[in-house]
Amino acid sequence: MNGAQDLSIFSMLMCGILLLVPLLGIWYLKLGLAKKLLISTLRMVVQLVLVGFFLEFVFRFNNWLLNSIWFLTMITVAVFSVIKNSGLKLRHFVRPVLLSFVLANFFVVLYFNFFIAKLSFILDAKYMIAIGGMVLGNSLRANIVGLGDFYKSIRKDEQLYFYKLSLGATRFEALRDFAKRSFVSAMNPTIASMATMGIVSLPGMMTGQILGGSVPLVAIKYQIAIMIAILASTVLSISLSIFFTVGKSFDKYGVMQKSVFAEK
Amino acid sequence: MFRLEHLTKQFSDQFVLEDFSFDIQEGEKIIVSGRSGIGKTTLFRLLLGFEQPDSGKIYFENELLTEVTVWNLRQRVAYVSQDLNIGRGNLQAFFNETLSLKTNVEYKSSSLGELEELLNAFELPDTLLQKNIEELSGGEKQRVAIINALLLKRNIFFLDEITSALDKSLKAKVLDYFLLNPAFTVLSISHDNYLPTEAVTRTLKLD
Numbered sequence: 001m002n003g004a005q006d007l008s009i010f011s012m013l014m015c016g017i018l019l020l021v022p023l024l025g026i027w028y029l030k031l032g033l034a035k036k037l038l039i040s041t042l043r044m045v046v047q048l049v050l051v052g053f054f055l056e057f058v059f060r061f062n063n064w065l066l067n068s069i070w071f072l073t074m075i076t077v078a079v080f081s082v083i084k085n086s087g088l089k090l091r092h093f094v095r096p097v098l099l100s101f102v103l104a105n106f107f108v109v110l111y112f113n114f115f116i117a118k119l120s121f122i123l124d125a126k127y128m129i130a131i132g133g134m135v136l137g138n139s140l141r142a143n144i145v146g147l148g149d150f151y152k153s154i155r156k157d158e159q160l161y162f163y164k165l166s167l168g169a170t171r172f173e174a175l176r177d178f179a180k181r182s183f184v185s186a187m188n189p190t191i192a193s194m195a196t197m198g199i200v201s202l203p204g205m206m207t208g209q210i211l212g213g214s215v216p217l218v219a220i221k222y223q224i225a226i227m228i229a230i231l232a233s234t235v236l237s238i239s240l241s242i243f244f245t246v247g248k249s250f251d252k253y254g255v256m257q258k259s260v261f262a263e264k
Numbered sequence: 265m266f267r268l269e270h271l272t273k274q275f276s277d278q279f280v281l282e283d284f285s286f287d288i289q290e291g292e293k294i295i296v297s298g299r300s301g302i303g304k305t306t307l308f309r310l311l312l313g314f315e316q317p318d319s320g321k322i323y324f325e326n327e328l329l330t331e332v333t334v335w336n337l338r339q340r341v342a343y344v345s346q347d348l349n350i351g352r353g354n355l356q357a358f359f360n361e362t363l364s365l366k367t368n369v370e371y372k373s374s375s376l377g378e379l380e381e382l383l384n385a386f387e388l389p390d391t392l393l394q395k396n397i398e399e400l401s402g403g404e405k406q407r408v409a410i411i412n413a414l415l416l417k418r419n420i421f422f423l424d425e426i427t428s429a430l431d432k433s434l435k436a437k438v439l440d441y442f443l444l445n446p447a448f449t450v451l452s453i454s455h456d457n458y459l460p461t462e463a464v465t466r467t468l469k470l471d
Binding site for chain 2: 157159160162163165166167168169170173251252253254255
């Protein structure tokens, strides 16, 4: 094992000194952000220290049940964040979106671990939590855009939706264009970043692997695989989220329920 | 054809319709009038099931309008809304899409064959088909919505101020087209003074 070099206490102190640069900037430019920055830094340190210890523990045991429960916890937090940030009503969406995320992310991660990484233990903590975290983080971002836009665009263009129904469209036919457009806006950022990958930025995963001792040629293979896994989970999770929520979001007349959106 | 019985609809604390009853026979031409905000459009939305009455019943061909039968009504009525948010993109594709809906697909080839004729009838050039809906003027969009409704081959029309953006001669042309066809049952919201002299119409005044 030739992992990344450990950072000593001295290194972390030097890191703290580097924090003086933004702090001085804030003071000099009177941005009034100092308190916010310090609180955020403190939160980051505390959260990461706790997660660090917790992951040490999870990796040491590497127990399938513990790994799965932790991944489920990550998914649950992501689902709450998706619903909250897309302005949708939590009570209405939490169960169907959770189901969608569990199916999409477990499927993609297990597929990755079994067919691509060819692990003998497909619930291995390192892979499931690291790969899962990347896939999940991107599903989260894409669903905030995709799922949120889907319902918001129907509310905004309600007349258009009704017009389609009046032409004799089934609910599915009337919603198809709305769904198409939210897929496009959800997938565009990932597709665009794929096109510049490696030139504009070295993705975080590659950076991590290279520091961790992998040769670049191994790192790029993982990067290619993970980008495709991200796209797969994005499409799967948005499709399933829309599919699972549409039934209860419209009444039998095809009119969208008021309970879809969180009250302002 | 339609029977409205004791309809009441209230938005917050304002009555839009109160104990409203009305009958519409096949082939009738009903002109709905009344000042704006009185509930003319709401009446259409109730008939199409986009709003539910607080009380009262609507019958379509002697069948109570419910969450099941409303879908049948939406396949029988052609609705031209005053809202011109009818879609995006290429106009030819827009007409194709309407006629690709499961319920309309049987008329697809025959209707598309008449498209040119309808464009001419309402003084639109064929070249318009290559344009995007976003590029059209209000008057052009209004006629596009009318043509789209006619392509459906239905004979019940709910027309909500469909000539508001048209000039005088086009207004007359459009209203003649609908009000003089004996096969059409028409419910039309209109602020126009024009009515074809030969037309037999009945006025429904909301107040």
